[in-house]
Amino acid sequence: MIENNIDAEQYIYENTCHSVQEAASAANASPKDIIKSICLIDNNGNLIVAIVKGADRVSTSRVAKALNIEIPKTATPEEILDKTGYICGGVPSFGYEAIFLIDPKVMENELVYTGGGSPYSLTKISTKVLHQINKGQIVRVRK
Template structure:
């Protein structure tokens, strides 16, 4: 286990979060890589798209693996003055403490927005801290853990 996997594993234990932390041998940088690593369908996975609004707040748009997050929908549902910008890899790491491709759907300071379609699933897989780990968590538990706000934030 690397330092990022240890960090999220400790977070799960300390906060008594009901989730499975899975370490895999394959790289899980993309949703399709992650699905292959645990022999699951892509629609069981979410992406955590990090954005920054004009007040410098980190927003994490959580969408199903096959979907894309919409900055215009996030702008509208949050009633922002300007569309949020996508965070750079450096910003993602600095603000979350996790590398791109391993960012979990909780465990750091951000506003978490969860797309409605995510809640169609009983459980999802999300980043597990590194590109070689995943977290399997029930969607109800996810909302409890990240205090996620539910909106339609996906494109199309």
């Protein structure tokens, strides 16, 4: 973040932030402020990251329709590490090569918390900056 001059704050906690509840508790924030990066793989091996609010689930059929592709599969923990450089449970919503899809509900918040690179960290970032740096397409991907 410093290297690329990204306006965001990273926080490291003693407890894990793997679940939405854990993340909200660690950040002393509402679960509505937590977003998830769901990693998917298309038939060509490309990484697709569907970004939704913490309580929402991703619809792979909506992702497929948005990108005009066959339904992608959920990435394995090994694929996530290989394609993002981060372990499952700490993947940020930016900072690596992927096709990013941002659900419109995410953009309703001014600030959100996303993965911070490990299960023990979060990054607080404005949704405008997030959208700008990951060049995500804003499209409904939640169920």
